Amino acid sequence: MRLFVYQRKRRFYLILLLILFASTVETLGVALIYPFMELVLDKQYIYKNNIINAIYSNTNQIIKDNFVLFFGIIIIVSVFFINLIILFSKWFIYKYTWDTLYIVQKKLLLNYISRDYEFFLSRNNSELIKNIITEVGVSINGFFVPLMDAF
Numbered sequence: 001m002r003l004f005v006y007q008r009k010r011r012f013y014l015i016l017l018l019i020l021f022a023s024t025v026e027t028l029g030v031a032l033i034y035p036f037m038e039l040v041l042d043k044q045y046i047y048k049n050n051i052i053n054a055i056y057s058n059t060n061q062i063i064k065d066n067f068v069l070f071f072g073i074i075i076i077v078s079v080f081f082i083n084l085i086i087l088f089s090k091w092f093i094y095k096y097t098w099d100t101l102y103i104v105q106k107k108l109l110l111n112y113i114s115r116d117y118e119f120f121l122s123r124n125n126s127e128l129i130k131n132i133i134t135e136v137g138v139s140i141n142g143f144f145v146p147l148m149d150a151f
Helices: 002-041 050-057 061-065 067-113 117-121 125-149
Strands: none
Touching: 002 050, 002 067, 050 067, 061 067, 067 125
């Protein structure tokens, strides 16, 4: 069981790194829009921006003639891949959260099963089932999911 706890911690740290990476990539995606809008509004921006000028200088004549369209396609493809990275990170976060929900519910059920018969005589069965299914779900979905979504 100790190995399982270690794996969960390692996965949590991996999620934190994934969140950091996804945030950085998302910031990069937002930063790509400004040069494109500047290029659409002012064609001379090609010569004002060193990075865009380097890209423009190293392309062939067909791309130079349609450079705004070419740059727009690059932006669209970049935003698509950025959204794929964000989608993967969200999926990984929710998978971790659902696995945590399953583990907590399973531990609570095993705890109830290991109790003696007198424990069940003094408790309502529907209350125990509600604790396993509803209360754990509310706890995880009410605390853990918003905490992970905050990143």
